[in-house]
Structures are given as structure tokens and as C-alpha cells.
Amino acid sequence: MADSQQNDLSLVAAIDLGSNSFHMVLARVDQGEIRILERLGEKVQLAAGLDENRMLSDEAMQRGLDCLRRFAQLINGLPQGAVRVVGTNALREARNRGQFIRQVQQILGHRTEVVSGREEARLIYLGVAHTLADDSGRRLVADIGGGSTEFIVGERFESLLRESLSVGCVSFSRKFFTDGKITAARYSQAYTAARLELMNIEKAIHRLGWTEAVGASGTIRAIGQCIQAAGKGQGEVSREGLQWLKRKVLKATHVDKLDIQGLKADRQPILPAGLAILEAMFDALGIENMAHSEGAMREGVLYDLLGRQQHEDVRERTLSALMERYHVDSEQAARVEAKAQRLMRKVEGQWHLSISKQVDLLTWAARVHEVGLDIAHHQFHKHGAYLIEHSDLPGFSRQDQQALALLVRGHRRNLPNAERLGEFGEEAGTLLRLCMILRLAILYHHIRGNQDMPELAVEAGQDYLILYFPDGWLEANPLTQADFDQEALYWAKADYRLTVR
Known part of the structure; x- marks a missing residue:
């Protein structure tokens, strides 16, 4: 279901907390189309602050927070649901990301999400597809980030393959060019490391095939600009231009000596690593030329947000596919969903459950709570939880x-x-209460089918809930009485009191 607080928004923003740079896009929604008003970007190099224990340094976090304080001025006053803040590889890796995310949310006033590598790839493709001319050809899209590189094969606005590899221009710079020295041996090590990672996906990409290769990152754009400044192209990356730039980089011997026309100073430290990754990509995938798109993940986030507003939420399709794959009883799921929503409306005031994200979570859980049954009945709730946590779920x-x-x-x-x-x-606390509501809805429909079930009166307090059944109904339905008696014992362990009358 689309987030209810996202209706009729005229201004929207996306903030991309990348491993190398932070970016923000502010846009106006006009007749269902996105008009970009402002683009901001700052090099933060969050990934450079990750130590061997995957802990973000205070300095790296401070660089990010300082940047976001500047971004915050542009989104002050935008309502909840109008801004999406998305973290990528560095935050996926950081063990102390919670500390950073809490401070980000305090500064921006909006929820911060961390997306999986494949979800990042989906959003990148969405941004690229809306930026390029619409055609029916199959595209290969690549985005070299600070900590990971995403690969997508797609047609028009649909991605067919989404992959994310742990190769990035910042992480590879730290690993292979840590002191800034550039040698053929170091470059070869970086290239080989990238090729080894690419071996995991190159067969799948070759099997799908593609007619056009497109780069979506600042790294690929910077390489294209260097090649263009030398008169060897119009901004695209060619195999010939790549080899020319490689010779120039190796000749420099140090990143401080990279005197290359078209190369910005802040790109110098990460150019050798980015170049090695791109060359490995060209060789592994048989690329001869790669165009560049200005669209990237932040634009994809905006279009994804617009889709939610227009009730074209990819999360709906994702859950429907999951239910179909694991043969979920859709009629039973619908009954539980409807009851859970009715119960939530009756307690939302006392239990503070009115936010659309909470409604969404309860609705989604009601739909997929039985996915684990397709694995085995014994402990199917655990099987289902594992599937949901570890599956590739586009949009989530x-x-x-x-x-x-x-x-x-x-x-x-x-x-x-x-x-x-x-x-x-x-x-x-909110998740515990949502779980309690879901459990009650499931118990209410323990007997499957369209049973003639009575409407309930509900009374809720800080740590209790009372359900009122019609007089005599529970006595006539002892299974339901036993279910709720047992449920009260489970609630007591969580310091909540459930009473059924």
C-alpha cells in the first residue's frame, strides 16, 4: 500500500548517502512528472572512515553530518514522506551505523534507510532509465561507487538482472594505493581483484546480452571527461581512450602528480582505483564503448517515491510475487490483513500507531506471515522470517x-x-505492539474460511488490552477461548496484560 502521508506532494527530495559522495536532488512534481530544481553533491568519503573492524571513525561521521546540515536547509518544512534518505555500501558495512543514522535523522527530520546492494542497483537503473531516451533495446548499466559497484541489465524501465559487487574506488584506493603511489604492479593487483569479483556475474550478464552500455557514476563520468579533454571522444568511455588514460596514470607515479586535463583535484586520489575497476569491467563483459547518464540512484529514489504516490508501489508487486512463489493462502491473508487493520484503528490513539509506515508494516506482515509454511509446518514462523530477512525484495x-x-x-x-x-x-515498543495486533488478528481467524465472526469492542492502555466478545460467544466457541487464554500467557512474559471478556 502506498504511504498515506505521501499524497498530493508538490516538492520531493532524495538524499543519497554514498560511500564516496553525498548527493541531494530537490524536485517539483508537475502533472505526474519530476522537474529537477536543485542538485547538490559533496565528497564525504564515508568509506574511507571504515577501519578493519568495520567501525566508522568519528571524523568520517562528522564530515557526513556537516554536509547534511547544509543539505537540511533546502528541505526544511517538507512533510514526512516527501523526502527519502538512502544509505548504501559504507552504511551497509558499518557496525556502528545506528549511531550515525540517529544523528542524521535528528539533523534532517526524516527517516534514513539503508538499502541492500541489489536494491541500490534497482534504484540506479530506475534513475538511468528515466534520464535516457526511451527505446526497446537492452541496456547494461554500471555504477562504480566508493565501496561497491552495481551492475544492471534491463529493458526500458524494468531491470532484468541486479547485482552488487564489493569493489569501489574508495575501498580499492585504500587497499592498493594507500600512500598515493602508482605502480604497474599495484594497478595490476587492483585490476585482478576486480576481475575476480566480476567472475561471479559475468556469465549471467553475457547470457542475457545487451546492446548499449551506460555508466552512471561520477567515476565513469570523470574518466570520460579526461578522455574528452584529450580530444579522444565526446564524454563516452572507449576502450582506446581507457588505454590512453591508463598510460597517463601509470606514468604519473603518484596521485599528486596526476596532471590530466579535465580531472578535478578531488578525483585524483581515487582515479587509479576507479580506472582499474572500469578496465576490468570492459575486459570481463566485452565492452567497447560506454556512454554516461546523468541519472543515478538519487533520481531513481525520486521516481520510486513518485510511483508510491501514484499507487504504483514496487513493494506491492514484490509481496505479491513472494506470496505466489511460496503458495500463500491469499484469502486467509486478506482476512488477517483486514482484521489487523480494524484492530489497529481501534487502538491507534492509545498505542500511538497512526504513522503510515506502521500501517504498512502491519499490512505487509499480515500478507506474508505464512510464507514459511511452504518450507515446513514445524517452526514455519522462523522459516518465514528467514526468507523475508534474506531474500532480494525490490523496494524494501x-x-x-x-x-x-x-x-x-x-x-x-x-x-x-x-x-x-x-x-x-x-x-x-511500536514493533512489539504491531506484533501483538497481528497475533490477535491471526487468532481471530484461526479457523480458516468465511466464518461468521463477531465484531469486537476493544479497550487499550499503556500495558494492557481488553477484548470484549458478545455475551455467550466464547462459551460457544471454546477453541477461540483457549487460543486467547494461551495468548494472555505469552503477553504476560512481555509485561503486557491481555484480557478477553
């Missing part, structure tokens, strides 16, 4: 998948314990 952030997995895991047997809930920080 990692936080969304983890929260959804928590609800599915907690829909039967014991409620999520304090340790598990603690991983969700301030959202812990």
Missing part, C-alpha cells in the same frame, strides 16, 4: 525487511524478547 530497505521479519517471526509462540527488540532502538 534493509530496516524494512528486518522489521517485517521480526513481525513474522513473532506472530506465534513467544513474543520478541527484549534483546531482539533492542536492535530496533526507539521503534522497539
Whole structure:
């Protein structure tokens, strides 16, 4: 379901917390089309602040926060749902990302998501596809980031293959060119490391085939600009131009000596690594020429946001496909979903559950709570939670998948314990209550089929909930009575009181 707070938004913004640079795009929505008003970008090199224990340094976090304080001025006053803030590889890797994300949300006033590599790839392709001329050809899109490189094969606006590899211009610079020295041996090591990673995906890309290669990153654009400044192209990257630039880079011997027309100073330290990755890509995938697109992940985030507003939410398609794949009883899921939503409306005031994201999570969980049954009935709630947390679910952030997995895991047997809930920080209490509502809806429809079930009166408080059934109904339906009696015992372990009358 589309986020209810995203209706009728005329101004929208996307912020990309990249491993190398932070970017923001502000746009106006006009007749269903996006008109870019402002683009901002700053080199933060967040990935450079990751140590061997995958901890972000205070200095790297401060660089990012300082940048976001400047970005924040442009989005002050924009409502919830009008701004999407998305983190990528560096935040996927950082063990202390929660500390950084909390500060980001305080500065921007909007929720920050961390997306998987494949979701990042989907968003990149969406941005590129909306920027290039519409044609029916198959495209290969590549984006060399600071900590990862994404590859997508797609047609028009649909991606057919989405992959993310752990090769990036910042991480490779630290690994192979840490002191700035450039040698043929170091370059060869970086190239070989990239080729080894590419071996994991090159067969799949060759099997699909493509007619046009497009680069979407600042690294590929910078390389194209260097080649163009030398009179060897119009901004695209050719194999000949790539080899010319490689010779120039190796001749320099140090990043400080990279005196190449068209190369900006802030690109010098990461050019050798980016070049080695791009050459490996050309050789592994048989690329001869690569055009460049101004569209990238931030534009893709905007178009994804617009799709949610226009009720073309990719998350809906994702869940429908998941339900079909694992043979979910869609009629039972619909009954549980409807009951969960009715219960939520009755307690939303007392339990503070009116935010659209909470409605979405409960709705999604009701739809997919039985996906694990297709694996095995024994502990199917655990199977379902694993599938949801670890599957490639286009449109969902990692936080969304983890929260959804928590609800599915907690829909039967014991409620999520304090340790598990603690991983969700301030959202812990809300997720516990959503889990409780889901469980009640499932118990209410324990007997499958279109049963004649009574409407409930509900009373809720800080740590209790009372359900009122019609007089005599529970006595006439002892299975339901037993279900709710057992449920009250589970709630008691979580310091909540469930009473059924």
C-alpha cells in the first residue's frame, strides 16, 4: 500500500548517502512528472572512515553530518514522506551505523534507510532509465561507487538482472594505493581483484546480452571527461581512450602528480582505483564503448517515491510475487490483513500507531506471515522470517525487511524478547505492539474460511488490552477461548496484560 502521508506532494527530495559522495536532488512534481530544481553533491568519503573492524571513525561521521546540515536547509518544512534518505555500501558495512543514522535523522527530520546492494542497483537503473531516451533495446548499466559497484541489465524501465559487487574506488584506493603511489604492479593487483569479483556475474550478464552500455557514476563520468579533454571522444568511455588514460596514470607515479586535463583535484586520489575497476569491467563483459547518464540512484529514489504516490508501489508487486512463489493462502491473508487493520484503528490513539509506515508494516506482515509454511509446518514462523530477512525484495530497505521479519517471526509462540527488540532502538515498543495486533488478528481467524465472526469492542492502555466478545460467544466457541487464554500467557512474559471478556 502506498504511504498515506505521501499524497498530493508538490516538492520531493532524495538524499543519497554514498560511500564516496553525498548527493541531494530537490524536485517539483508537475502533472505526474519530476522537474529537477536543485542538485547538490559533496565528497564525504564515508568509506574511507571504515577501519578493519568495520567501525566508522568519528571524523568520517562528522564530515557526513556537516554536509547534511547544509543539505537540511533546502528541505526544511517538507512533510514526512516527501523526502527519502538512502544509505548504501559504507552504511551497509558499518557496525556502528545506528549511531550515525540517529544523528542524521535528528539533523534532517526524516527517516534514513539503508538499502541492500541489489536494491541500490534497482534504484540506479530506475534513475538511468528515466534520464535516457526511451527505446526497446537492452541496456547494461554500471555504477562504480566508493565501496561497491552495481551492475544492471534491463529493458526500458524494468531491470532484468541486479547485482552488487564489493569493489569501489574508495575501498580499492585504500587497499592498493594507500600512500598515493602508482605502480604497474599495484594497478595490476587492483585490476585482478576486480576481475575476480566480476567472475561471479559475468556469465549471467553475457547470457542475457545487451546492446548499449551506460555508466552512471561520477567515476565513469570523470574518466570520460579526461578522455574528452584529450580530444579522444565526446564524454563516452572507449576502450582506446581507457588505454590512453591508463598510460597517463601509470606514468604519473603518484596521485599528486596526476596532471590530466579535465580531472578535478578531488578525483585524483581515487582515479587509479576507479580506472582499474572500469578496465576490468570492459575486459570481463566485452565492452567497447560506454556512454554516461546523468541519472543515478538519487533520481531513481525520486521516481520510486513518485510511483508510491501514484499507487504504483514496487513493494506491492514484490509481496505479491513472494506470496505466489511460496503458495500463500491469499484469502486467509486478506482476512488477517483486514482484521489487523480494524484492530489497529481501534487502538491507534492509545498505542500511538497512526504513522503510515506502521500501517504498512502491519499490512505487509499480515500478507506474508505464512510464507514459511511452504518450507515446513514445524517452526514455519522462523522459516518465514528467514526468507523475508534474506531474500532480494525490490523496494524494501534493509530496516524494512528486518522489521517485517521480526513481525513474522513473532506472530506465534513467544513474543520478541527484549534483546531482539533492542536492535530496533526507539521503534522497539511500536514493533512489539504491531506484533501483538497481528497475533490477535491471526487468532481471530484461526479457523480458516468465511466464518461468521463477531465484531469486537476493544479497550487499550499503556500495558494492557481488553477484548470484549458478545455475551455467550466464547462459551460457544471454546477453541477461540483457549487460543486467547494461551495468548494472555505469552503477553504476560512481555509485561503486557491481555484480557478477553
